[in-house]
Amino acid sequence: QVQLVQSGAEVKKPGDSVKVSCKTSGYTFTSYATHWVRQAPGQRLEWMGWIDAGSGKTKVSEKFQGRVTFTSDAFAAISYMEVSGLKSEDTAVYYCARPPRGITALDSWGQGTLITVSS
Amino acid sequence: SYVLTQPPSVSVAPGQTASITCGGDNIGSKSVHWYQQKSGQAPILVVYNDVRRPSGIPERFSGSNSDNAATLTISGVEAGDEADYYCQVWDNTIDRAFGGGTKLTVL
Numbered sequence: 668q669v670q671l672v673q674s675g676a677e678v679k680k681p682g683d684s685v686k687v688s689c690k691t692s693g694y695t696f697t698s699y700a701t702h703w704v705r706q707a708p709g710q711r712l713e714w715m716g717w718i719d720a721g722s723g724k725t726k727v728s729e730k731f732q733g734r735v736t737f738t739s740d741a742f743a744a745i746s747y748m749e750v751s752g753l754k755s756e757d758t759a760v761y762y763c764a765r766p767p768r769g770i771t772a773l774d775s776w777g778q779g780t781l782i783t784v785s786s
Numbered sequence: 787s788y789v790l791t792q793p794p795s796v797s798v799a800p801g802q803t804a805s806i807t808c809g810g811d812n813i814g815s816k817s818v819h820w821y822q823q824k825s826g827q828a829p830i831l832v833v834y835n836d837v838r839r840p841s842g843i844p845e846r847f848s849g850s851n852s853d854n855a856a857t858l859t860i861s862g863v864e865a866g867d868e869a870d871y872y873c874q875v876w877d878n879t880i881d882r883a884f885g886g887g888t889k890l891t892v893l
Contacts, residue, residue: 702882712821712829712872714882726881762828771876772819772834779828 669693671763671777678783684751687780689763691744697721699765701739701746702773707759718746753784788877790885797891804860806888808873811854816875818856820849823887824869832871833858860890868892
């Protein structure tokens with residue numbers, strides 16, 4: 668079955684960078700995009716962008732442009748999200764997720780990675 | 787940006803029907819998806835493309851969409867349905883967008 672397993676929680680200082688991994692299994696990695704969604708404590712889900720695992724093409728939400736980078740390793744079937752210039756407002760649970768073919772929903776999700784930014 | 791508006795909270799007694807709305811400009815022309823998120827867990831897709839249910843989702847969950855509001859309806863509500871529910875659409879200007887979420891309380 669489709670599985671997305673994310674890296675563990677991290678604590679960072681303001682100005683640091685963080686890279687979260689999303690290891691996938693159970694499907695052909697290069698045939699799907701990986702999306703990233705974050706959720707600050709008590710807040711709504713916030714879509715961040717996606718990477719097409721086959722072509723490497725990415726799209727980053729306007730809010731995160733210039734600070735967020737998506738990459739992937741097709742051989743290991745892992746997607747990565749890196750956030751630079753961390754601020755306290757970036758404290759959140761970060762999720763990777765996969766859409767079904769031809770549908771704009773997200774039907775498979777990772778377990779989430781808590782990133783805490785604190786001085 | 788495309789704004790999706792949901793009521794912050796909905797309360798319903800067990801066995802009754804809960805309706806959660808999602809408003810947006812001309813939302814009837816878009817495909818709306820709904821997610822259930824229980825405390826401390828990742829979201830689960832419960833309705834996609836307005837009305838379709840993923841495998842494993844009970845028939846008690848249904849959706850509709852027209853004009854400026856989409857609705858998630860949960861019939862015969864159970865205690866285990868207590869969760870936050872989010873709507874989501876795709877728009878060609880902003881890609882994905884989520885609503886603000888609705889907390890469903892089962893009385």
